[in-house]
Amino acid sequence: MTNQPSPSPSQPTLPGEQAPSTVTPVVALGWLHTAKFLTTAPQLHFLPPLDVPEIAFVGRSNAGKSTCINTLTQQKQLAFASKKPGRTQHINLFALGKQGVTDAVLADLPGYGYAAVPKQDKIRWQQVMANYLVTRENLKAIVLMCDPRHGLTELDEVLLDVVRPRVEEGLKFLVILTKADKLTRAEQTKALSIMKLQAGGGEVRLFSATKRQGIEEVATLLWQWAHPVQATASDRATITPEPRVAD
Numbered sequence: 542m543t544n545q546p547s548p549s550p551s552q553p554t555l556p557g558e559q560a561p562s563t564v565t566p567v568v569a570l571g572w573l574h575t576a577k578f579l580t581t582a583p584q585l586h587f588l589p590p591l592d593v594p595e596i597a598f599v600g601r602s603n604a605g606k607s608t609c610i611n612t613l614t615q616q617k618q619l620a621f622a623s624k625k626p627g628r629t630q631h632i633n634l635f636a637l638g639k640q641g642v643t644d645a646v647l648a649d650l651p652g653y654g655y656a657a658v659p660k661q662d663k664i665r666w667q668q669v670m671a672n673y674l675v676t677r678e679n680l681k682a683i684v685l686m687c688d689p690r691h692g693l694t695e696l697d698e699v700l701l702d703v704v705r706p707r708v709e710e711g712l713k714f715l716v717i718l719t720k721a722d723k724l725t726r727a728e729q730t731k732a733l734s735i736m737k738l739q740a741g742g743g744e745v746r747l748f749s750a751t752k753r754q755g756i757e758e759v760a761t762l763l764w765q766w767a768h769p770v771q772a773t774a775s776d777r778a779t780i781t782p783e784p785r786v787a788d
């Protein structure tokens with residue numbers, strides 16, 4: 542993720558590009574709380590094609606993906622979390638939207654890097670995931686869950702290589718530093734600045750399900766990504782170059 546930074550909400554919007562919408566954390570969380578189980582699939586071709594934005598949670602086994610989804614959606618058992626690594630073994634989709642109208646989907650993906658998984662299963666799963674990340678048409682954003690005590694693993698780096706071309710084309714990217722409650726304040730600050738360098742323009746946030754840290758920030762970002770608005774005429778006007786005046 543070091544080559545091409547993805548646009549962040551603080552950057553100016555280019556002509557024709559979608560500007561981030563504004564939203565309060567209360568609205569963003571209210572939207573996430575509407576989450577409902579949609580479907581589960583062992584392989585990509587079992588997933589229904591969808592035309593709403595999909596936000597995928599990926600990362601090594603036990604990083605806290607399912608817990609993060611449960612925390613954001615305020616539902617204890619929506620995604621199955623467990624102390625035992627390898628709990629999530631399918632791609633699970635959760636529908637979001639007010640008044641029963643689905644306007645986005647969260648995808649909980651199985652973790653990788655769990656040593657006890659047989660080699661054949663590991664290879665099969667890596668292929669399913671790479672396929673998903675490269676070809677899922679409505680994939681709008683990737684949330685990479687990373688335990689800052691371990692940093693980016695070799696498989697995280699492989700994943701970054703797989704998604705880099707799509708990020709360069711505008712796919713949103715967020716690294717969540719999970720289990721921040723296990724770090725001191727100073728360690729959190731250090732982990733955040735190291736990851737900001739490694740994420741090369743992607744967003745980075747500290748998060749703790751147990752301490753309820755980072756929930757509003759992450760919720761707001763996901764809402765914005767799922768509800769982009771076209772750049773307004775005034776946005777475009779602000780970046781239109783001044784006509785050159787002959788000297």
Ligand SMILES: Nc1nc2c(ncn2[C@@H]2O[C@H](COP(=O)(O)OP(=O)(O)OP(=O)(O)O)[C@@H](O)[C@H]2O)c(=O)[nH]1
Nearest residue numbers: 603604605606607608622623624627628629652750
């Ligand atoms: N202290 C602490 N523990 C957490 C946090 N988030 C998750 N955990 C714990 O980490 C373990 C793994 O959490 P999961 O959410 O199942 O992890 P996962 O990434 O979905 O794992 P797989 O499904 O195996 O890929 C569980 O014991 C959780 O309780 C957190 O913010 N703080």
Ligand SMILES: [Mg+2]
Nearest residue numbers: 606607628629
């Ligand atoms: Mg899981």
